[in-house]
Amino acid sequence: MTGSSSIVAADPSTALMLRVRDGDAQAFEELVGLWQDRLVTLFRHHTGDHAIAEDLAQEVFLRVYRARASYKPTAKFTTWIHTIANNVSSDLRQRAYRRKERGVPQNVSASTSAVGLEHLAVAASGLRPARQADRSELCGVVQEAIAALADNQRMAVLLAKFEQCSYEEISQAMGLSVPAVKSLLFRARDQLREKLGPYEREGTR
Numbered sequence: 001m002t003g004s005s006s007i008v009a010a011d012p013s014t015a016l017m018l019r020v021r022d023g024d025a026q027a028f029e030e031l032v033g034l035w036q037d038r039l040v041t042l043f044r045h046h047t048g049d050h051a052i053a054e055d056l057a058q059e060v061f062l063r064v065y066r067a068r069a070s071y072k073p074t075a076k077f078t079t080w081i082h083t084i085a086n087n088v089s090s091d092l093r094q095r096a097y098r099r100k101e102r103g104v105p106q107n108v109s110a111s112t113s114a115v116g117l118e119h120l121a122v123a124a125s126g127l128r129p130a131r132q133a134d135r136s137e138l139c140g141v142v143q144e145a146i147a148a149l150a151d152n153q154r155m156a157v158l159l160a161k162f163e164q165c166s167y168e169e170i171s172q173a174m175g176l177s178v179p180a181v182k183s184l185l186f187r188a189r190d191q192l193r194e195k196l197g198p199y200e201r202e203g204t205r
Contacts, residue, residue: 013077017064021071028068032061039085042158046089048147059088075172082159082173089155145195153188156181 013034019027039060043053063084071080146154152174159165159173170181 011076011078013081014073017068017071017077017080018073020065021068028065031064035061035081038163039081042085042162043089045146045158045162046151046154047092052092056085056088056092060084063088076169078163078165079169079172082163082165082169083175086155086174089151141195145192148195149188149191153184153191156184157188160185 013031016027016031016034020031036057039057040050040053043056044050047053047056060081064081067084149157155174156170159170165173167178167181170176171178174181176184
């Protein structure tokens with residue numbers, strides 16, 4: 001079995017994308033159904049705004065459809081779509097920066113949705129929060145901790161913890177070397193530990 005054939009066999013999304021490339025409209029609908037919630041969740045935790053997350057997810061699908069004719073299964077579809085998602089996120093940051101330079105108020109919330117973030121921050125930091133910690137207080141600290149991460153650190157953490165991507169997959173998606181990805185995740189983990197350290201369960205230090 002060739003490399004591309006093994007990728008197709010192991011990744012249903014890749015098989016669907018090949019059908020999309022060949023003009024199968026139903027396959028594209030199936031692909032959107034398979035990835036819609038995942039992308040919205042990824043972007044929601046990245047931007048802190050559900051409406052913006054939905055818009056960004058739609059932009060990803062638009063780019064996927066536009067690029068369908070040139071798609072080649074040289075890597076898993078998961079890696080390819082995460083690359084597009086990272087590019088869309090980068091474009092959003094550049095637009096936000098230009099708006100800031102012109103003095104235009106930002107639309108993207110500085111905070112991040114608390115849904116799922118407690119689990120994310122705890123998993124990324126390696127800490128075990130005390131059971132007795134006030135949940136609302138902890139959620140607030142988690143939001144601050146995630147929002148304080150640099151954009152590329154946050155994306156790396158989301159891909160690693162939510163999407164279960166390997167270092168190699170993250171490096172391809174973000175256009176970085178594997179050591180650079182490891183460095184991003186190490187710094188993010190360190191920052192999260194610093195923020196969440198006071199909530200660590202006694203006896204785990």
